[in-house]
Amino acid sequence: MAIEVFNRREIKYMISEEDKNALLSIIGNYMDSDPYNKDGKTYSICNLYLDTPSDELIRKSLEKPEFKEKIRLRSYGTVPLDATVFLESKKKYDSVVNKRRTPFILSDAYRYFDSGILPDNPKLNRQVFSEIDYIMHFYRLKPRVFISYDRLAFFEKNNSDFRLTIDKNIQTRRTDLRLDSPAYGDQLLPEGKWLMEAKAFKAFPLWFVKFLSSRKIYSTSFSKYGAEYKNFLKTIK
Secondary structure: OOOOEEEEEEEEEEEEHHHHHHHHHHHOOOEEEOOOOHHHOOEEEEEEEEEOOOOHHHHHHHOOOOEEEEEEEEEOOOOOOOOEEEEEEEEEEOOEEEEEEEEEEHHHHHHHHHHOOOOOOOOOOHHHHHHHHHHHHHHOOEEEEEEEEEEEEEEEOOOOOOEEEEEEEEEEEOOOOOOOOOOOOEEOOOOOEEEEEEEEOOOOOHHHHHHHHHHOOOEEOOOHHHHHHHHHHHHHO
């Protein structure tokens, strides 16, 4: 069963191809690859971010408030209308991220976004959905941005608290806002750059801290949706 509630710190780093390769050369000593990374290859994640017509949620988020939230619909790769996807809320308060999600059938999600019709799905987490539904109606949210990327993911051996993700090929668009459409759009990262994210509720392991220090890798404030919105503003000025 997919985990539906997460609480953790999430720290981001912009790394080079050389940094990524150096990490991969040692990571097998400490972490196991996500099952989605078959034969060491990346897997695809696609998201629809929901917002108001004036992009209120992402504008507030970029002001760096103490509390912020996002709503998105996520799939693993391009999927058909009868596939299971995940409707997620992501809230951040005092550097701790709380993510809650519930499974949806993609066609039900589209119907819900268009008309507010609630899905008849026994797998739906009703508590999580009611929280998201309140936010959806309060802000009158609709799909605004498609963001996809290719991911490598790892879990520390014997410690499910620590997770690493490394993303590349981050593509964004504001048209064709569907998860059953192919992944395409404008590239968000410069050539040769990867976005690494370390996720844990407790302290990061010593081996990882030493790796960051040896490579002189420093944390950065970076949001995929936030970066997309900044780029979008440049096109409308």
